[in-house]
Amino acid sequence: MIDKQSPLPIYYQIEKDLKDRIERGEWQEGHMIPSEREYAEHYNVSRMTVRQAITNLVNDGFLRRQRGKGTFVASKKIQQKMVRLTSFTEDMKQRNMIATTKVLSFTLMKADSLTAALFQMNEGEEIAEVQRMRLADGLPMALETSKLNLRLLQGITEKVIQHSLYDYIEHTLNLKVGAAVQKLEASVARQHESALLQITKGSPVLLMTRETKLKDGQVFESVKSVYRGDRYAFVMEMNREG
Numbered sequence: 001m002i003d004k005q006s007p008l009p010i011y012y013q014i015e016k017d018l019k020d021r022i023e024r025g026e027w028q029e030g031h032m033i034p035s036e037r038e039y040a041e042h043y044n045v046s047r048m049t050v051r052q053a054i055t056n057l058v059n060d061g062f063l064r065r066q067r068g069k070g071t072f073v074a075s076k077k078i079q080q081k082m083v084r085l086t087s088f089t090e091d092m093k094q095r096n097m098i099a100t101t102k103v104l105s106f107t108l109m110k111a112d113s114l115t116a117a118l119f120q121m122n123e124g125e126e127i128a129e130v131q132r133m134r135l136a137d138g139l140p141m142a143l144e145t146s147k148l149n150l151r152l153l154q155g156i157t158e159k160v161i162q163h164s165l166y167d168y169i170e171h172t173l174n175l176k177v178g179a180a181v182q183k184l185e186a187s188v189a190r191q192h193e194s195a196l197l198q199i200t201k202g203s204p205v206l207l208m209t210r211e212t213k214l215k216d217g218q219v220f221e222s223v224k225s226v227y228r229g230d231r232y233a234f235v236m237e238m239n240r241e242g
């Protein structure tokens with residue numbers, strides 16, 4: 001299966017072989033794959049080469065390493081469609097997963113000029129900056145840093161944002177969430193992000209930024225979210241018309 005004459009690098013061929021087995025369903029979720037040593041012996045290649053292939057598949061979310069145990073086929077990524085404007089809690093509920101939130105910080109601060117312009121308020125007016133860890137079935141998925149417009153979102157406390165923010169806005173404040181502009185970029189986990197998301201520093205992550213308005217057009221949040229690249233995929237549906 002490994003062709004040493006091929007222009008394709010060996011690690012890439014091994015990577016493809018492993019990936020094919022997973023995609024064909026030959027190896028199901030939780031299956032322990034052969035060790036680096038077994039693989040290296042079997043294909044008569046160096047362990048370094050095998051390690052490279054496995055590391056790539058771990059980063060892409062196909063495999064997961066468990067220290068002292070081995071390398072296993074990972075569960076499939078969460079596929080998030082970007083069609084409707086939804087909240088994290090709703091996204092998880094839709095997949096029968098339980099969303100939980102760990103509030104890492106809740107700070108009242110003065111709006112800087114950029115935020116003030118976005119929220120259409122005066123510079124120095126009070127806003128909240130919130131850092132939340134979002135988990136699905138207890139597993140860390142994303143790290144969210146939000147600036148919240150306190151002029152619109154009254155009564156926001158640390159306790160409120162332990163639960164769904166959008167639910168509070170729509171069912172307690174009786175306001176309507178309207179539309180958002182969202183940007184998706186590739187990035188790597190920085191030191192503090194990797195510790196919180198339980199991934200190694202430098203692992204691939206998806207960086208999302210979102211500015212969300214109420215139905216009347218006023219911006220109520222500006223959010224930066226770092227999603228684990230191995231657990232999340234965003235899917236866009238596109239129409240030719242329009």
Ligand code: 16G
Nearest residue numbers: 087088089164165166208210223225
């Ligand atoms: C999502 C949104 C975030 C919003 C949150 C509300 C992205 C990138 N971010 O995480 O902007 O504040 O949902 O969720 O989609 P909640 O209602 O569960 O608190």
